[in-house]
Amino acid sequence: MKRIGVAVGERLxxxxxxxxxxxxxxxxxxxxxxxRLITEWQPALLVVGLPLxxxxxxxxxxxxxxxxxxxxxxxxxxxxxxxxERLTSAAADAELRxxxxxxxxxxxxxxxxxxxxxxxxxxxAA
Numbered sequence: 001m002k003r004i005g006v007a008v009g010e011r012l013x014x015x016x017x018x019x020x021x022x023x024x025x026x027x028x029x030x031x032x033x034x035x036r037l038i039t040e041w042q043p044a045l046l047v048v049g050l051p052l053x054x055x056x057x058x059x060x061x062x063x064x065x066x067x068x069x070x071x072x073x074x075x076x077x078x079x080x081x082x083x084x085e086r087l088t089s090a091a092a093d094a095e096l097r098x099x100x101x102x103x104x105x106x107x108x109x110x111x112x113x114x115x116x117x118x119x120x121x122x123x124x125a126a
Contacts, residue, residue: 056086069082
């Protein structure tokens with residue numbers, strides 16, 4: 001996971017919004033950036049996208065996401081919820097294309113916008 005999209009939201013309002021994308025090669029750098037965001041935003045829980053194939057089957061990236069969620073819980077002490085992320089990147093890309101963004105702009109925003117879709121889907125299902 002070199003790029004991690006981040007979204008924030010208000011559970012009572014049921015609204016999510018894209019915040020940023022963490023870009024880091026090293027695990028420690030990723031977790032340091034996440035720790036800074038947790039300190040700043042003080043979330044009650046963390047939602048991690050769970051990549052599944054279109055038919056709902058798990059694969060290598062699913063296992064990596066589960067490990068990441070476990071590490072995130074261990075490091076933050078916060079509850080971590082896994083949420084289906086199928087088609088969220090495609091939806092984010094389509095939204096950015098429709099808004100007229102070129103490839104470079106889409107690449108810069110797609111992960112955070114996909115995170116917004118994951119969080120919004122989580123709120124909508126609650």
